[in-house]
Amino acid sequence: MEQSTHAGFFTRRFGPPPRDGAPNVVLVHGLGLSGRYFVPLARRLAAGGTTVFVPDLPGNARSRAVVRRAPRVGELAGALERWHRGLALGPSLLVANSVGCQVVAAFAARHPRLVRRVVMVGPALEPGAGGLRQCGRLLADAPREPLSLLAVAAGDYLVTGPVRFAASFRHALRDAAESFEGHLARVVAPTLVVRGEGDTIASREWTRRVARAVGDGRAAEVEGAAHAAHYSAPGAVAALIQQFTAGGQT
Known part of the structure; x- marks a missing residue:
């Protein structure tokens, strides 16, 4: 793994x-996170020879100091576009989790030429669910995750900070209510929506709705x-992604 900073993003590279x-x-x-x-x-x-980039988005974790306040979802998508162009990556496969799916949806809708395919793992937040209900779903999910993941998440939340986290959560709720599904409708890249069968945050009905929203x-x-x-299941998710990028059915 190589670590560096590009356009203010702390970035990990594999492969x-x-x-x-x-x-x-x-x-x-x-x-x-x-x-x-x-x-x-x-x-x-990366084991198959693919170059993989894993950035920390502005305002989060090791990219926290890049901005003075928590960026809105659209601002994160814009920052991701500048980072992507700065690295001159060309069309990429974008893989996102949770609220990261909202960022990637905005990015893909605005910059289709930079996107080869999209994979969304556990897309959140579901429109209309409300902040308290979403928090309840998050708490219900925690016991179903590996303890090592909870330790990683706790450390990241501490670095990001509760004020930034709360502001980002409000921005994400607004984006979910006002923009997310509109962005999905404008995504032209083939898209795979993945859900863990025990996910309490992204329901089966919602993930299928996300998949239907994309062309x-x-x-x-x-x-x-x-x-x-x-x-928790990186091998299974990697296999799905590899099958998807090869053009096979999932």
């Missing part, structure tokens, strides 16, 4: 250096996983 025309993957984390919980998946995807969308489930299926 070979990026090459013109070679496939690359960008992994986008969820609310208040860092890219650390994507490391197991990144290693598996070329499909849904899949991972047995024995919850909201962070990419962490």
Whole structure:
């Protein structure tokens, strides 16, 4: 793993250096977190020779100091676009978890030429569910996740800070209510929506709704996983992604 900073983003890279025309993957984390919980998946995807980038979004974890306040979802998508162009990556496979799916949906809707395919793992937040209900779903999911993930998340939340986290949560709720599904409708890249079968945050009905909202969308489930299926079942998620990028059915 190589670590560096690009456009203010703390960035991890797995696999070979990026090459013109070679496939690359960008992994986008969820609310208040860092890219650390994507490391197991990144290693598996890079094992096949793919270049994988795992940034910390501005205002979060090791990119916290890049901005003075918590960015809105649209601002995060804009920052991701500047980071992406600065690295001259070309069309990427974007893989996101939770609220990161909202960021990627905005990015893909606005910059379709930079997107090869999209994978959304446990897309959140569901419109109309309300803040208290969403918090309840998050608490219900926690016992279903590995203890090692809870430790990673707790450390990231402490670095990001409760004020930033609360502001980001409000921004994400507003985006879910006002913009997310509109962005999904404008995504032209083939999209796979993945759900852990035990996910209490992204319901089966909601993930299928997300897949239907995209012009070329499909849904899949991972047995024995919850909201962070990419962490608890990285091998299964990597296999789904590899099958999806090869053009196979999931």
